[in-house]
Amino acid sequence: MFTALFACWTALVALVYNAFLRVTISVLSAGPVPKHIAFVMDGNRRYAGKHKKMVHEGHADGFEAMRRMLDVCLRLGVQCVSVYAFSIENFKRSPTEVEALMSLCKTKLEELCQHGELLDKYGVRLNVIGRKSLLPSDVQEIVRKAESATRHNNCAILNICMPYTSRDEMTTATESVAQLCIDGKLNVNDISEHDIEDHMPTALGGSTPVDILVRTSGVKRLSDYMLWQVCDNTQIHFLPTYWPDFALQHMIPVILAYQRKIWTIEPKAR
Incomplete structure (x- = not known):
C-alpha cells in the first residue's frame, strides 16, 4: 500500500515539475536567450560530506545535475553549454x-551518447576539450567514440572540459599559431589575437563567445577556466549552492539578470 502511494506521489511531483518547467521555459524564452553558458561545477565533495555520502557519490550526483541543467538550457534554446568537469590539477x-x-x-559519456538520450534528442555535438592524452586509454577511446557519434549533430554544442586548464588551452593555441609561422603559412609580424582565438579548441569546435559563466559552491574565483573566453562582456555569477543541488530555481535569476542587461545596459551602449 505504502509503495503504491509513494509511486503515485512521485509521479504527481514529476508531473507538476514538468508543467512548471514548460511554463518557465516558455516565459524565459520570450526574452533574449544567451547563446553560450559555461559552468564551473564546484562543490561535489562538500555536498557529499554534508549529506554523509562517499566522494564518488557526490560526483555522480553532480553529473545528474549537469544532465538536468543541460536539459534546461537546451529547452531554453541555448546554443552552447560548457562544463568544467576535470582540471589538469x-x-x-x-x-x-x-x-x-x-x-x-x-x-x-556512454550514456549521454545512447540513442534517445539528451544529445541525440536535441541534436547536440559533443566536444571534449583539454589535454586528452592525459586520460586513461579506455577513457580516450570512449571520448573518440562519443565525439564521432555526435559529430553530425548541428543544433547545439556541449563542451566537456577535461582534463583542462585555460593556461594549457592558450599555450596549445599559441603553439599552433607558431607552427603556422614555422611552416611559412603566417608571417610572425602579422600575428593577432584573432589568430590565437581561432585556434582555441572552443572556436575549433564551433562554440560562440561565452555570455554567462556560473560557478557554484560560493567560491569566487575562475580557477583557470576559460580565462580567454570570459575576458569580454561575460556575466559572471558566483552562487552559494553546491553543484549537485543546482536546479531550475537557481538558474532563473541568472537568465533574468542576462535579459535585464540586454534590455537596459546594451541599448544605452549603442
Whole structure:
C-alpha cells in the first residue's frame, strides 16, 4: 500500500515539475536567450560530506545535475553549454578519487551518447576539450567514440572540459599559431589575437563567445577556466549552492539578470 502511494506521489511531483518547467521555459524564452553558458561545477565533495555520502557519490550526483541543467538550457534554446568537469590539477587528488572520476566519466559519456538520450534528442555535438592524452586509454577511446557519434549533430554544442586548464588551452593555441609561422603559412609580424582565438579548441569546435559563466559552491574565483573566453562582456555569477543541488530555481535569476542587461545596459551602449 505504502509503495503504491509513494509511486503515485512521485509521479504527481514529476508531473507538476514538468508543467512548471514548460511554463518557465516558455516565459524565459520570450526574452533574449544567451547563446553560450559555461559552468564551473564546484562543490561535489562538500555536498557529499554534508549529506554523509562517499566522494564518488557526490560526483555522480553532480553529473545528474549537469544532465538536468543541460536539459534546461537546451529547452531554453541555448546554443552552447560548457562544463568544467576535470582540471589538469585534479590529477593531484588521491588515486582512488581520480580513478572513480575516470570511471564515472567513461560510464556517463556512454550514456549521454545512447540513442534517445539528451544529445541525440536535441541534436547536440559533443566536444571534449583539454589535454586528452592525459586520460586513461579506455577513457580516450570512449571520448573518440562519443565525439564521432555526435559529430553530425548541428543544433547545439556541449563542451566537456577535461582534463583542462585555460593556461594549457592558450599555450596549445599559441603553439599552433607558431607552427603556422614555422611552416611559412603566417608571417610572425602579422600575428593577432584573432589568430590565437581561432585556434582555441572552443572556436575549433564551433562554440560562440561565452555570455554567462556560473560557478557554484560560493567560491569566487575562475580557477583557470576559460580565462580567454570570459575576458569580454561575460556575466559572471558566483552562487552559494553546491553543484549537485543546482536546479531550475537557481538558474532563473541568472537568465533574468542576462535579459535585464540586454534590455537596459546594451541599448544605452549603442
